[in-house]
Amino acid sequence: MASLERAASHRAASCSHVVSPLRVGRWQSLVHVSRADRRVALPSRANSVLVSAAAADVPQQGGSISSSTTYTPTAHTSIDEANVVTSFIAETLLPTRHGKFRLRGYKHSTDGGATFTEPTAIVSGKVEGQEDVAVRVHDACFTSEVLGSLKCDCAEQLELALHMIQGAPPGIVIYLQQEGRGIGLANKIAAYSLQEQGLDTVDANRALGLPDDCREYTSVRNMLQDMGVRSIRLITNNPRKINTLTKLGIQVNGRIPCLVAAGAYNQGYLEAKRDRMAHMLPEEESLGSSLDGPEQPAAAAAAAQRPNGAAVEQGELNGDFCFWDHSGEPTQAVATVYAKGGMDLPQGLAHGQDGRVVPVAAAPAGGSSGGSS
Numbered sequence: 383m384a385s386l387e388r389a390a391s392h393r394a395a396s397c398s399h400v401v402s403p404l405r406v407g408r409w410q411s412l413v414h415v416s417r418a419d420r421r422v423a424l425p426s427r428a429n430s431v432l433v434s435a436a437a438a439d440v441p442q443q444g445g446s447i448s449s450s451t452t453y454t455p456t457a458h459t460s461i462d463e464a465n466v467v468t469s470f471i472a473e474t475l476l477p478t479r480h481g482k483f484r485l486r487g488y489k490h491s492t493d494g495g496a497t498f499t500e501p502t503a504i505v506s507g508k509v510e511g512q513e514d515v516a517v518r519v520h521d522a523c524f525t526s527e528v529l530g531s532l533k534c535d536c537a538e539q540l541e542l543a544l545h546m547i548q549g550a551p552p553g554i555v556i557y558l559q560q561e562g563r564g565i566g567l568a569n570k571i572a573a574y575s576l577q578e579q580g581l582d583t584v585d586a587n588r589a590l591g592l593p594d595d596c597r598e599y600t601s602v603r604n605m606l607q608d609m610g611v612r613s614i615r616l617i618t619n620n621p622r623k624i625n626t627l628t629k630l631g632i633q634v635n636g637r638i639p640c641l642v643a644a645g646a647y648n649q650g651y652l653e654a655k656r657d658r659m660a661h662m663l664p665e666e667e668s669l670g671s672s673l674d675g676p677e678q679p680a681a682a683a684a685a686a687q688r689p690n691g692a693a694v695e696q697g698e699l700n701g702d703f704c705f706w707d708h709s710g711e712p713t714q715a716v717a718t719v720y721a722k723g724g725m726d727l728p729q730g731l732a733h734g735q736d737g738r739v740v741p742v743a744a745a746p747a748g749g750s751s752g753g754s755s
């Protein structure tokens with residue numbers, strides 16, 4: 383039992399460990415370390431993270447999968463770059479319903495190779511050495527992409543992005559195994575279960591003691607570097623992604639909206655993303671739903687309750703273990719990207735005099751007003 387508890391606390395200790403903790407096998411022997419002579423507009427620090435295969439050759443860890451349902455909030459441990467390993471494995475040509483793509487397989491570890499995920503790059507056209515490549519960073523959604531769930535917009539966004547890059551190469555969809563915004567599939571199912579009781583997508587995670595979003599994108603930086611992509615235009619509605627990728631040193635020169643019409647089952651989800659996580663999505667009337675589904679988001683009273691009946695305080699569980707800044711305002715890094723890329727701003731935000739992004743009320747007269755995409 384002790385080992386089960388250890389496994390559970392290990393899982394909770396870092397969000398990166400919540401994601402598919404697969405064991406490292408002998409894949410090191412296949413590793414191709416990207417060539418140092420590739421010219422990329424990424425920081426010099428990034429150049430050192432594609433490390434040799436030997437560094438990933440660490441002993442396998444013991445322990446077993448825990449059956450515990452304890453969701454203990456823990457402080458976020460930031461990723462130690464020294465332990466980040468992203469290795470290119472192979473490329474193949476893949477014919478799909480959306481056209482032919484180059485499919486590139488990688489292995490990515492944030493703990494020196496003890497555990498890893500397998501990100502892929504779905505590439506259309508020649509991206510090597512290119513600027514302003516259209517890139518979608520897409521995180522796994524088993525429920526919609528495999529099962530056809532209508533509760534979110536993930537599968538449709540993936541299809542849209544593939545269609546986009548196929549029609550206008552060069553472009554890349556980077557597909558990451560970060561299910562449920564990084565909390566993992568089983569936890570996402572637990573969150574769905576709470577959503578059935580009325581909690582929205584944010585409060586359900588919090589009621590479980592899990593972060594709103596614990597996805598990490600060092601693999602994206604390393605894969606772009608490996609492919610020699612110099613700068614990107616990001617296919618997203620999510621300011622956190624722009625912020626996080628920019629902080630990692632990726633040159634984000636613009637944003638391409640990735641809008642999917644709402645349906646009866648995902649309208650509440652889209653509204654929560656817009657209203658609680660500052661996603662750049664249209665207001666109600668243009669979200670696109672023409673269906674009056676039976677399952678609209680439920681009562682505030684239910685949303686304010688934990689499963690055990692205790693009240694969820696406003697702002698509770700949003701401390702330092704969450705990556706998301708709950709203030710609702712973009713950080714300066716995001717503001718800089720907006721200013722630089724001339725991107726549209728979320729509702730209620732505008733460019734201030736110095737190019738910073740400020741709430742509309744605080745914007746001086748003459749500052750351009752933000753509009754949703």
Ligand SMILES: Nc1nc2c(ncn2[C@@H]2O[C@H](COP(=O)(O)OP(=O)(O)OP(=O)(O)O)[C@@H](O)[C@H]2O)c(=O)[nH]1
Pocket residue numbers: 519520521522523524533534535536539560561562563564565570573574583587617618619620623640655661
């Ligand atoms: N925790 C949780 N994760 C969800 C839920 N619905 C979908 N997801 C996951 O959310 C991820 C997609 O994140 P979203 O917040 O929908 O969108 P995004 O990728 O951040 O933003 P875009 O780039 O604009 O698509 C996928 O990994 C899904 O598995 C939910 O209700 N709860």
